[in-house]
Amino acid sequence: MTTFVDRVELHVAAGNGGHGCASVHREKFKPLGGPDGGNGGRGGDVILVVDQDVTTLLDYHHHPHRKATNGQPGAGDNREGKNGKDLILPVPDGTVVLDGNGEVLADMVGQGTQFVAGQGGRGGLGNAALASARRKAPGFALLGEPGGARDIVLELKTVADVALVGYPSAGKSSLISVLSAAKPKIADYPFTTLVPNLGVVTAGATVYTIADVPGLIPGASQGKGLGLEFLRHVERCEVLVHVLDTATLESDRDPVSDLDVIEEELAQYGGLGDRPRVVVLNKVDIPDGQDLADMIRPDLEARGYRVFEVSAVARQGLKELSYALAEIVAAARAAKPQQEATRIVIRPKAVDDAGFTVTKEADRLFRVRGEKPERWVRQTDFNNDEAVGYLADRLNRLGVEDALLKAGARAMDGVAIGSEDDAVVFDWEPSMSAGAEMLGRRGEDHRFEAPRPAAQRRRDRDAERDEAQSDYDGFSPF
Structure with missing residues (x-):
């Protein structure tokens, strides 16, 4: 049964915004008290949050579809709809968020780091919010926007200072078990370790983390064995430790050739050439292992490697190794510039961006693309002529007509x-350049106008009678 997953495809959908309400306030002796439709509630966001207690993406492997709740619609008497509840998704420290094209959206490192993977839809405005001096009684409201939905890829890259790399059964799990309190599975067959193990080591005043990366073999960078699955876990490490087996029973292998093979795979994977290397000759408690270590050590030191002879079983050479790694880690931390660990990619718009584009696609078809025009269209109830006229006004003010x-x-x-x-x-x-011209005095109701004085009403009535009489006097059937 799968217990560790470090790469998943996640389908996230934020909540939809609630619709606005078109309502008119009514009470005794005041049947038309003005618009009082409330706004719709905002849809819930989908938020990724780093949680130190989470170490795998297994839950998202089994349940890849996640959706936040929708906002509630508005109601009369200026009652706004309830906002949707945000959906919080905990992820392990070191999770990288990518879009469908493989571009990095966020590199999440550090407890509590957040990234909004799906933005909740805005709630639609009610007719009370749409009322103005010109539009006193709107007979429409805006629809809620649909929530953002997209497919993202989550990749886990272990956050560790030191990475132990080497062939299967080279003794990496045994080494991390004696250097730290980690308890990985240890056995005498290849590929015993199926997941990266993480341990904490204290050497003097320096505390650092060490990761046991599953065994690498030739062709790992192309997907052979388990290498491609876990090479990403060494990307964040400051130091690479080659664990070489000096007591291997395979006749076609030796520690130097093993080192060359692993280095070739790391070079093929890329991005690790600047990391300092340390070589650990393991299993020197075995007589043949000590003899082989004495033979190859001068050659490795001639290549510029710092070499340590250790035995995880006999607890030999561990203190020197742990303090040497602490020294390298401390130097790397001091040389690293102070900056925020989390990296979120922001792509701002150009300063001369009009907010939309108009392209001609066929002889008689033009396409308008842009965040505002498309959002306004989604908010419009096309069964309401007044709402359509309001959309025309907005597009005209934006410059779409021109x-x-x-x-x-x-x-x-x-x-x-x-x-x-x-x-x-x-x-x-x-010719329909604006909705106001198309629909006349849209949204205005004469019943909301102040009553005319009695004298004015009499003058208007007399003028209408005189005009009607003059039309009759001028009429002749012959």
């Missing part, structure tokens, strides 16, 4: 707002 004219659009040309899969298409009429 952009269509510059692009060469003519009367009755098709205009699509949105992507090909989800677009609103209509026949464009240049």
Whole structure:
């Protein structure tokens, strides 16, 4: 049964915003007290949060679809809808978030680090919020926006200072078990370790973490064995420790060739050439192992490696190794510039961005793309003529009308707002430059106007009677 997962594809969907309400306040002796429709609630976000108690992505492997709750619709009497509840997804320290194209969205390191993977939809405005001096009684409200939905990839890269690398059964698990309090599985067959093990080592005043990476073999960087699955776990380490088996029973292997093979795989994987290396000759408690270590040590030191002879079973040479690693880790920490561990990629818009684009796709079809126009379309109830007129006003103020004219659009040309899969298409009429002109005094109700004085009402009535009489006097059936 799978107990450790370090890469998953996650389908996240934020909550939809609640619809706004179109309502008119009514009470005794005041049947039309003005608009009082409340706004819809905001949809819940999907938020990734680093949790030190979480060490694997296994839960998301079994349940890859996650959705936040929707916002509630508004109601009359200026009652706003309830906001949707945010969905908090705990992830291990060192999780990298990528989009579907493999681009890094966030590199999450540090307890409590957050990343909003899905933005909840905004709630629609009610007609009370849409009322103005010009639009006293809106007969419509805005619809709630759908929540953001996308597919992301989570990759776990172990956060450790030291990485133990080497062939299977070289003694890495035994070494980490005696250097720290970690209790990995240890056995005398290849690929005993199936997951990276993490331990904490204290050497003097320095405390550092050490990771036991599952065994590497030739072709690991191309996916052979378990290497490709776990090479990513050495990317964050400051020091690479080659654990070489000096008592191997395989006749076609020796410690020097093992070192060359592992170095070739690390070079093929890339990005690890600047990490300091330390060589550990393990199992020197065996007579043949000590003899082989004495033979190859001068050659390794000639290559520039610091070499340590240890025995995890006999607890030999461990103190010297732990203090040497602490020295290298402390130097790497001191040389590293002070900066925030978490890296979230932000792609700001250009300063000259108009907020939308108009492109001609066919002889008589123009497509409008942009965050605002597409959002406004999603908020519009197209069964309400007044809401459609309000959309026309907004598009005209944004400059869409002028952009269509510059692009060469003519009367009755098709205009699509949105992507090909989800677009609103209509026949464009240049003379309808704004919804106000199209629908006249939209949203105004004479019943809300102040009553005219009695003298004014009499003068208006007499004027209407005189006008009607003059029309009658001028009429002749012959």
